[in-house]
Amino acid sequence: MIAETVCSAVAAAGLGIAAVTAYRKRFLAAVRIAAYSLVPIGLVMTGVVEWLADTAFSPTAWAGFGVLGLSWVLFATTRVVERRRGGTRKERRAAARAADRPGAVAPGASAPSLGQGARPAARPAAASRGDDDFSDIEAILKKHGI
Numbered sequence: 393m394i395a396e397t398v399c400s401a402v403a404a405a406g407l408g409i410a411a412v413t414a415y416r417k418r419f420l421a422a423v424r425i426a427a428y429s430l431v432p433i434g435l436v437m438t439g440v441v442e443w444l445a446d447t448a449f450s451p452t453a454w455a456g457f458g459v460l461g462l463s464w465v466l467f468a469t470t471r472v473v474e475r476r477r478g479g480t481r482k483e484r485r486a487a488a489r490a491a492d493r494p495g496a497v498a499p500g501a502s503a504p505s506l507g508q509g510a511r512p513a514a515r516p517a518a519a520s521r522g523d524d525d526f527s528d529i530e531a532i533l534k535k536h537g538i
Contacts, residue, residue: 399432
């Protein structure tokens, strides 16, 4: 009963504001305000306001919202754990079978990795001549021709 009265008052105030806006020759804005102010009356007439009021004061409805929230938390937790483990159970089994085969390549790799002997030297020769703090910077500058 109170919700319907409040909705009626809001609609009446909105229609009053729309009338003042139309008086100021802003007809497009006035029609838009009138449309918005008629929404609460429409909700009261369709019964949505009564349903919302019954839901808001129902302990069963709030328990249902709690159960929905709990299910969402459980779902989100399982998704986080699944992402940390590296995919679904089927994907993990396929990766384990692929790892057992000799010469297997990692699932995300495009080509087999090179052996240790084919790599270039990790540090340039300038870096190995002492404990100079600027040796890395000098190597970078030399690399870029500066």
